[in-house]
Amino acid sequence: MSGLLPTTTDATTDRSGSPALLCLEDDRTDEILDALSSDTARAIFRALNERPRSAAALADHLEMSIQRVSYHLDTLTEIGLIEVADTCYSEKGREMDVYAVAEEPLVIFLGSENDQPGLRIALKNLAVAVGPVSILIAIWETLARFVGSDGAA
Known part of the structure; x- marks a missing residue:
């Protein structure tokens, strides 16, 4: 029955919007810098910048545990750097979220x-x-x- 469910995604990364400008005084800047201070979070963000992926695909690609990847996906989603772009299904029929970078590009600048x-x-x-x-x-x-x-x- 799992053959009837989509096991791949056709989600794409679309960063065509105007960039939001964030200065050091912005609370969101603090959240973003805190989240991206982790090597793992930066690796996940870079991988999602290449193409959308599920947590399992990210874990395989980055050779990390699914728990570690999921923790950082939750953090990056919470602050709006990534978002759920699609849903697909594992070979066992389990529903999986597919993550992509957020559509709104960000520019953090050192100013007020x-x-x-x-x-x-x-x-x-x-x-x-x-x-x-x-x-x-x-x-x-x-x-x-x-x-x-x-x-x-």
Whole structure:
């Protein structure tokens, strides 16, 4: 019967939203820095940045116990850095949450709330300036790979 239940997920990581700016004075910044002070929590966050995964898949990928991974998943979910993106089922038919990084990207900056408006404008200007350049770099890298795999130089 487990063949009828989805054992894989089609959840993706979508970080297309505008980043939230958090300063050192923000209480949420303290929570985030506390949670990410753990090597395990950072490893889990990096793995979820690659692609969404269940707790069991994370434990296998990171070669850790499911209990250790689950503890950090709870903490990261509680502070809003990751979220449940989907549900799938184990081969035994048990329901499993699939975790992904939260849609809202965060920028933590070393400044006060008074610096936020200027920083927000600077980030928008940077995005406008870097946007066309990053497209050209992507095209260049694609062409370089194509030419390199073709054997021509």
